[in-house]
Amino acid sequence: MGMTFAEKVLARYAGEEKVVPGQIVTVQPDHLLTHDNTAPIISKITNELDRFGIHDPELQIIVLDHVIPAANEKTATNHKKVREYVKKFGIKHFYDVGEGVCHQVVVEKGLAKPGNILLGSDSHTCSYGAVGAFSSGIDRTEAAALILTGGTWLKVPRTIKMTLKGQLNPGVTAKDLILHIIGNISASGATYCAVEFHGDISGLTVDDRFTIANMGIEMGAKIAVFSVDDKTREYLANAGVADYEPIWADDDAQYWQELEYDLGSIVPVVAAPHKVDNMRTIDDAKGTPIQQAFLGTCTNGRVSDLEAAAGVLKGRKVHPDVRLIIAPASRTIQLEASKKGILDTLVEAGGLLIPPGCGPCLGAHQGCLAPEEVCISTANRNFKGRMGCKDAEIYLASPLTVAYSAVKGCISDPREVVQ
Secondary structure, eight states: OBOOHHHHHHHHHHTOSOOOTTOEEEEOOSEEEEOTTHHHHHHHTHHHHHHHOOSOTTTEEEEOOSSOSOOSHHHHHHHHHHHHHHHHHTOSEEEOTTSBOHHHHHHHTTOOOTTOEEEESSGGGGGGGGGTOEEEEOOHHHHHHHHHHSOEEEEOOEEEEEEEESOOOTTOOHHHHHHHHHHHHOTTTTTTEEEEEEESOTTSOHHHHHHHHHGGGGGTOSEEEEOOOHHHHHHHHHTTOOOOOOOOOOTTBOOSEEEEEEGGGOOOEEEOTTOTTOEEEHHHHTTOBOSEEEEEHHHHOSHHHHHHHHHHHTTOOOOTTOEEEEEOSBHHHHHHHHHTTHHHHHHHTTEEEOOSSSHHHHTSSSOOOOTTOEEEESSSOOOTTTTSOTTSEEEEOOHHHHHHHHHHTBOOOGGGTOO
16 A cells, blocks of 8 residues: 655655554654744743754744834844844844745745655745645744754644646636635645645646645645646756655555545635635625735735736726735745836736735734725635734635726626636
8 A cells, every 4th residue: 555645755754664644753854944933932942042052053944024124123123033043053044024925935945845844833834835845834832842953743644635627717726726625625624634736737837836735724734735747847946956856645545535626617716704715706706895905925926926917907007995015925026027017017007015025914014904994815814803903804816806806996807807
């Protein structure tokens, strides 16, 4: 009997010939991601750091991205503590404010490799499954222990095999697909499972796969992963990654559950307040007035996302009752989008460009909502209070839907303008 992707990776890292779901294994991950929360994490272990130091300056990746630039004295002080920690212990992979959202930066810098294990004190660390990595979020206490010891334990997850058939129609995106899947199996339908995507994935770009893998946690998944193909290899080569060994499930692997999705049947959808699995078709949601539209985040802030939105906005204007906020996922993306004239189109249409970062997504900085306001967003969560106000509402949607809704002043079907 063969093994799934997760079983094969964890067996290799644990030094075992075979592992089974539910088994506890001890591993040493290739990298540990932290961000602005590095300050509270290292505060937990100040005495231990002074006495023992860190396990490995190559292990940790630190990206300041959640509240950038600092919005107040408390945040500025935390950023200062992180910079002092980086200098004191010689952290090799540090990216200061403005570099971008941590998950995008990790892949841009070539730090996510197929077959590697990456853990992070951020739930959307699962994003790197897009390039065939075992990547998952952990809590701050586990991160603190990893900084000191370099090792941690993981439970081998059960695996769900999701087979994709066909291709998406014009106006329908990977964001619609993953929102459809989450609506189908629920926000807890894959709790502590590994989700493998099989079938017709060649029609999905690596950007598409990032969008899907990023939201694996929104169905409870421990990891969400794609196999490595020619598109992955080209993407990694462009990121300067050459030394890796892809791992994939055996043909006779045993799965806890198997699901199949017909891509041609997927339509534009939204996740209505206040749950990601509260999926509604665009026909059910259209006409809902909005006051803010947000384009960006680690889910949909890449060049292809900005370009898709610009295609809708070109020659059009944002509705006078709507604020369109744009946050590229990284400095690299911002520069490329600028060179291509994409940002010009977005700003000329009435969009407001802010620094590459996470702020509006979690209501920490820039773009907070007021009571009774409605925002349509390309982010990954729409929980009550997520964008800074518990009395506001958030709808999640694709860049195409967000852009066209910003023009119309209400949730609208992008297929009206995308052929």
